[in-house]
Amino acid sequence: MDLFLSLERKFKAASDKEVSKQQEAYLRHHFKCYGIKSPERRMLYKELIKAAKRQAKIDWQLLDKCWQSDYREYHHFVLDYLLAMSQFITYNDCSRLEFYARHQQWWDSIDVLTKVFGNLSLKDDKVMNLLSEWSLDQDFWMRRLAIEHQLGFKEKTNTDILSLFILRNTGSQEFFINKAIGWALRDYSKYNKVWVKDFISNHYDELSTLSIREGSKYL
Known part of the structure; x- marks a missing residue:
């Protein structure tokens, strides 16, 4: 099953044009938005993240593809995924995480990646x-x-x-x-x-x- 396509279908089905306009304006039009509010958005991929935890393995291919999207919902999925999977992140993953930090930048993504790197700094000097x-x-x-x-x-x-x-x-x-x-x-x-x-x-x-x-x- 293509998890990216599954996410895409869910996001499109839950999209709201009016909310989209508001969100894009709030983000100063740096990104596109489907127009899904945070609680609903997180519910759409809750089971996907649960499954990832059971597998105890980070799907970097999925995360990379999501991060390349113009839509902010995919970026938020990546960030929620990383926080949920923080116990499986190691120093060897820093180059990937740095890429995320240097691309698709805005305060909302940086402030979550701050937590990811902060958690990791407590585990690895x-x-x-x-x-x-x-x-x-x-x-x-x-x-x-x-x-x-x-x-x-x-x-x-x-x-x-x-x-x-x-x-x-x-x-x-x-x-x-x-x-x-x-x-x-x-x-x-x-x-x-x-x-x-x-x-x-x-x-x-x-x-x-x-x-x-x-x-x-x-x-």
């Missing part, structure tokens, strides 16, 4: 070498991924890395970078308010107004 390189990348989406990769880490957060990646990106005029810095600080402040408060105080003149506002939300 070699991933940190990649993230360190990306924190200086010319592509600001890759820098965003690096800055945010410790979201949700709580006590596992490496504050030296958090500080380093943020300070490598201060002075940026890019909204998505300054937002990422703020989110990274805000997230860690839920676990360690003192560290974040001190960091913002010590680097107040270097941080953007947006980063400070976002980072201070829970202080």
Whole structure:
């Protein structure tokens, strides 16, 4: 059975032109959309992902084909699939994952791939070498991924890395970078308010107004 064609049939059957217009406008027309809201979309491929878990093997051929599509629903399927199959992802898969991160870029896909790489970094120290390189990348989406990769880490957060990646990106005029810095600080402040408060105080003149506002939300 061709799983891509199966997905295609399901997506087309569930498409909604009005929702499609809204979604494409929200994504600034970077992608096409069938117009399927997230809960319904996830239900369409729920069993497919369950089957993949039982097989304990990632179908990279399917994922690659989906990522090549112009329709955002396929990209979201790939992202949901990767999160569900994270236990089967290894360092050897990083080149494929990097390809996904560098293509079909927008904040919604980058922020999920951030979780994928973050989870992997806890299992394999070699991933940190990649993230360190990306924190200086010319592509600001890759820098965003690096800055945010410790979201949700709580006590596992490496504050030296958090500080380093943020300070490598201060002075940026890019909204998505300054937002990422703020989110990274805000997230860690839920676990360690003192560290974040001190960091913002010590680097107040270097941080953007947006980063400070976002980072201070829970202080």
